[in-house]
Amino acid sequence: GEDVEQSLFLSVREGDSSVINCTYTDSSSTYLYWYKQEPGAGLQLLTYIFSNMDMKQDQRLTVLLNKKDKHLSLRIADTQTGDSAIYFCAEGSNDYKLSFGAGTTVTVRA
Amino acid sequence: NAGVTQTPKFQVLKTGQSMTLQCAQDMNHEYMSWYRQDPGMGLRLIHYSVGAGITDQGEVPNGYNVSRSTTEDFPLRLLSAAPSQTSVYFCASSSRDTTYEQYFGPGTRLTVT
Numbered sequence: 001g002e003d004v005e006q007s008l009f010l011s012v013r014e015g016d017s018s019v020i021n022c023t024y025t026d027s028s029s030t031y032l033y034w035y036k037q038e039p040g041a042g043l044q045l046l047t048y049i050f051s052n053m054d055m056k057q058d059q060r061l062t063v064l065l066n067k068k069d070k071h072l073s074l075r076i077a078d079t080q081t082g083d084s085a086i087y088f089c090a091e092g093s094n095d096y097k098l099s100f101g102a103g104t105t106v107t108v109r110a
Numbered sequence: 111n112a113g114v115t116q117t118p119k120f121q122v123l124k125t126g127q128s129m130t131l132q133c134a135q136d137m138n139h140e141y142m143s144w145y146r147q148d149p150g151m152g153l154r155l156i157h158y159s160v161g162a163g164i165t166d167q168g169e170v171p172n173g174y175n176v177s178r179s180t181t182e183d184f185p186l187r188l189l190s191a192a193p194s195q196t197s198v199y200f201c202a203s204s205s206r207d208t209t210y211e212q213y214f215g216p217g218t219r220l221t222v223t
Contacts, residue, residue, distance in 0.1 A: 004152070008150070030210075031210040033210075035214075041216060041217075042114075042200060042214040042215055042216040042217050043153075043200065043202075043214040044214070045211060045212065045213070045214075048210055048211075050210075088152060088153070090153075092210065097143070097155055097158060097168065098153070098155070098212065100145075100152035100153040100154075101152050102150050102151055102152045103152055
């Protein structure tokens with residue numbers, strides 16, 4: 001949606017770190033999300049962060065939130081070929097309706 | 111535990127035809143919603159429901175109807191299909207207590223010719 005923006009493509013070498021960036025406009029957002037979509041599949045919730053947090057780490061995933069700049073990032077450490085997918089940033093409030101970005105296609109090259 | 115299921119996986123319609131996309135969840139979730147996914151646009155909310163008997167419009171509701179007669183099912187009806195409705199449709203559900211965890215179905219790819 002127009003309220004959430006992210007770059008469309010990212011190419012990364014296997015073993016390197018990937019960083020996907022996202023900006024949003026709704027200052028009342030309560031939750032920020034990262035979803036992963038593999039080819040031909042639905043959306044898989046990767047991780048989410050509450051708006052009162054700055055950082056969340058979950059195994060190879062690190063989410064950073066800069067609420068002042070309304071900037072969200074997802075870092076994937078030691079990127080693998082299985083990480084090739086489309087990654088969607090989304091924001092939501094307590095009414096649970098989500099606004100999605102257009103998705104970043106991540107390609108992992110050997 | 112099947113989670114969120116959608117049928118059919120693929121569908122081709124002619125302009126003017128009607129059909130119903132099915133969505134079911136077995137997690138006893140109160141909230142269900144329908145999104146469409148178009149290239150370069152992310153997902154857009156069509157309709158949603160906060161419980162049986164309650165539905166409301168999302169961002170792009172025109173040309174679609176929904177009903178929620180049971181907690182488990184949330185069908186999406188296309189009244190008179192148009193080529194602009196060619197898209198991939200996703201159903202999602204979440205619990206009222208953990209609204210931040212939305213579970214998505216595998217999607218229905220619809221082509222209207």
